[in-house]
Amino acid sequence: MRYAYLGPSGTFTEAALLQVPGADEAERVPAANVNEALAMVLEGSVDGAMVPIENSVEGGVSATLDAIARADHLQIVREVLVPITFVLAVREDIDALEQITQISTHSVAWAQCRGWVQANIPGAEFIQGSSTAAAAVGLQDPEQHHQAAICSPLVAHDRNLKVLVEGVEDNLGAVTRFFLVTRPGPLPAPTGVDKTTLIVPLPEDKPGALMALLEQFAARGVNLSRIESRPTGTGLGSYFFSVDIDGHLAEERVAAALTGLHRLCPDLKFLGSYNAAEGITPSIDSHNSNEAFIRAREWVGQLLHRL
């Protein structure tokens, strides 16, 4: 197996990939950004790509949300959660925070440490890195000028970097959620604790369209665990919704909600049903159980026989 991930080695994305059974022995192919990793999946040069989707502090990773929403022929097959903590790694000749004028890291990492930097190294300039590990590796590159990098403790340790401060994040206990994305194939089997991800382009200028979307789920007892609106890119006022729901397509209530939603939004995209990384088995009212849907369908079927 070959998997793409945001490189170089030592990113949080690689840590997420290493949680996939067998990934430690698989070929791991570093990509420069999320789009490149997804392009490798689409062209078939890798079997899958690990991509960050959401951070508990910073919110949705818009680059990924947009890339997977726009690409056809991608499927989410697994969800992975990675606890996030950052260190401030520095060049060998740096001994004090006052010597630092430029700090490099990934923009999502910077957003999680900005408060600490402002309080402790006011005036330090942010140099955008393609990843936290790229910023860390850059400390050993004479061509790059930043004196410090915000990165994972693991990459600092593995690259033998000098760490000036540990735990520089503004919020303790942050978590980033990742998706393993492949070309479309068989759906992972339902486990009872699953999620389904959808891209819903709502009809424009239609009063109550969002309400109608939500009703499809509410009426079948399907819980939404994430809903974000993103611009389609075609002009102001044009949005799609990126939605996660609790449940698997194989569940009758989920299939029924998607059937209703498809009538409202025929361009609805199904990105996959997959095992939730954590969570409890949802409690389902008896009228939303598989049996209730099957009985109701049989009843209507019998009535139709009278035609």
Ligand SMILES: O=C(O)C(=O)C[C@]1(C(=O)O)C=C[C@@H](O)C=C1
């Ligand atoms: O730069 C990395 O190490 C990444 O894996 C990317 C990424 C992200 O895009 O959210 C992953 C997790 C952290 O929250 C910060 C950065």
